[in-house]
Amino acid sequence: MILITGGAGFIGANFILNWFDTTDEPVVNLDKLTYAGNLRNLASLQDDPRHIFVHGDLGDTALTTRLLTEYQPRGIINFAAESHVDRSIHSPEDFIQTNIVGTFRLLESARAYWHGLQGAAQSNFRFLHVSTDEVYGSLKLDDPAFTEQHRYEPNSPYSASKAASDHLVRAYHHTYGLPVLTTNCSNNYGPYQFPEKLIPLMIVNALAGKSLPIYGDGRQVRDWLYVKDHCCAIQSVIQAGQPGEIYNIGGWNEKPNIDIVHTVCALLDELQPRIDGISYSQQIRFVKDRPGHDQRYAIDARKIERELGWKPAETFETGIRKTVQWYLDNQAWVSNVQNGNYRDWVHKQYEKVRA
Template structure:
């Protein structure tokens, strides 16, 4: 068995579903079910004995220790995190608690648990920490992509909290010998992503005839990684990664935000035409957010060289699959759009007004 934290969130749930589609090894899934955790994403696993779900907080040391002692997982795959930059600007405390204190709690519990294992099992144990490319800061237009050796320069409360957690993971390996692995991924997209993030927000707003808010001039660049490609990378790192090492995971797809939005509009024009005309008419530039990093890009050559991993999807294939999934799953969208979520979107975007 493996323990997955945050397995009801976007990437975590995709990983759980992908893992159990490919393996009979059970998963113990620990998730607090905050606003972005959704058990409906895992509805197909109801009654499946391979999926054990526990609602709980990774900051609850007693709970984590009890679960480790009871289920005896061979590995921890740590997804659980607050992960939205805008939310971190509005409320940074939750990010420090979950991302820093939560990771610390898991590391300490894992260290204690591992010390109780027999020598062979102890040697095989792994703690895999899922992180982000945002810890590296912002790139200029001509700068080389982020390599694993890039200096950390986080610029938002979110990225600072993830950088802190990365440093804790590294320290627990070098100080205590905990066999850790870290992955730093680029922007994920795909099915079951909560509609506060760029791609699902644009799809959902377009279908509702609402404005498509684009920060600033829309030329902020990100590397885009289809979520099932990320899941395959995590499996490879867990199986064959070298303890203490970091692996950058990217999609080799650098795109400006405005180009992403235009691509989504063109796909919707094709797949679900609007009688009002092209969805591009809804694009609205709004005031940029504070400290908005200009460009991220991932150099994923290390994971390819050492573990043989490359993404299977191009951006063109992945974005088409994603748009089609949201068109095919309107009920899932309706279910996650609670009043609290609508209020937050109104507060975050409504105050910005027209921008560049």
Template sequence: MILVTGGAGFIGGNFVLDWLGNPSAEGVVNLDKLTYAGNLTTLQSLSSDTRHVFAHGDISNYELVLSLLKKHSIRAVVNFAAESHVDRSIHGPGDFIQTNVVGTFNLLEAVRAYWSDLPESEKKSFRFLHVSTDEVYGSLSPADPAFSETNPYEPNSPYSASKAASDHLVRAWHHTYGLPVLTTNCSNNYGPYHFPEKLIPLVILNALAGKPLPIYGDGQQIRDWLYVKDHCSAIRRVLEAGKLGETYNVGSWNEKPNLDVVHTICSILDSLRPKADGTSYASQITYVKDRPGHDRRYAIDATKLERELGWKPAETFETGIRKTVQWYLDNQGWTNGVLSGSYRDWVQKQYSNPTDQ
């Protein structure tokens, strides 16, 4: 079996669903702490699939991780477990240090202990794949080339700093102990099962509810948007054929300013679910005070992944965003289930400072 950490979250959940969508795939041990962003209803379709074993727990729990590795004869670990929301890291950085730094350290130590005792043939085939972010590279100016794997790390938020630290730990465990690691650094993901505090699901759900569509600052922050199922296929490919110790950037060449993304969503909703009064959802756009240290532009150069492993994204932004909007229209039961009181309190706290733009 393989061990997937954070497999009840957005990207991890999609990865588990896609992996087990292959009838001949190995089983998955899914370790998740079930924080606010973990949602077992994402995995409801696997309730009768004996290949899916869920374990409620924390990657910081060395003994738990080691016991799972031994009990299920794990041959690969895919580490999605992370605190990942920049805004939350600004308000409460301690959780990010605990999970992304201390948690990754304990996970690596448990994996190292397990791997060290494997027979030589199994040691050679074992893999530890660490999933990271483009935000570790910092911010780009409009004329800068996209981030490549050789860009220096220049994280600007508590979130990205904690992920950068975890990347460095993974690299060090490879070079010091020989642990067979792989690292992927992805651009902004979007798609089904995305927790609705992130831009795209927040805009879709607020639009449908007749609420303001909050835009930070001038809305010209540029991101490279990666459809989550494309990201999952890239991870499978790196796990299968990636060179040990290497980093692979995962992106889809879809740079878009946030404001353009919001207008695109509004246009799709205008077509698929027109408002009763005939107005556009774009009339709900509201500008709010920008967050501290907001990076202006991210962009990923995924040439290495294409050149060395033959991976390309299947979706354009236009096809992926339409699928995403349609998914949220078709799955409002899932979204209603995650819109708890604590989430509503968070949104109120984060987006309560409108500007007059």
């Protein structure tokens, strides 16, 4: 048995689905079901006894303590996080509460539980904290990619909150001996991603005939990681990672945002062309850049390949085609998540459009 927090979100749900493709080991899934947590992501597991869903907050110490005592998991994987930079700029307190205070309280529950274990159960227990490459800050175009030794230089409330949670995880290992693991991943994309992030937003807006808003000049560079590859990497780390270690997980796919959008448009032109025959790229509009926008992220993923034998199975070309096709095939899912709050948020973010 493992305990997962945030398992109804984008990466967490994909992880659980992928987990059950390879093992029958049960999962206790603790999720608060905020705007990005959606049980429809796990609809295929509705009657599956291996999946035990619990609606709750990772910061609820009484609840997490009860779950650990009742289910006796051999490990915890902490996916739960507020993760959208734009939202952190407008509402940073939510990020402090979930990413810092929530992680602290979960660590406290895990520490007490772990100390109560005996023998092999204690030595085999792991606490895996899922983090981001954004904690490392921004790179210049000719800088080497982030390694696990790169100093932390977070530039947004989101990345600062994740950096703080990473430091707490590290401290609980060095101070208390808690057997922790930390992963720092690059930009994920794939099925079930809430359409506020770049790729699903472009797909959804394109199909709806809306503008495709691009921050600044669109030359910001990101490394792109297909979500199933990320899930396989996390599974490798929880199974064989060394306590106290950090593992960077990347897709070896550095691309400017504007290139990503043109790729999405080209795939939509092929798979579901506009009735008028015009390319979706004609819907691209440039908007005022967001404050403190990092220029480039890049992950050096050689450590996890060298030590655990993991490397991504998907190229960007194969992964993005699968992603676009998934959104075309799952319009009901898209409609379900596009409630009034979502529409208000997108309007607020991109109301100032420039040619």
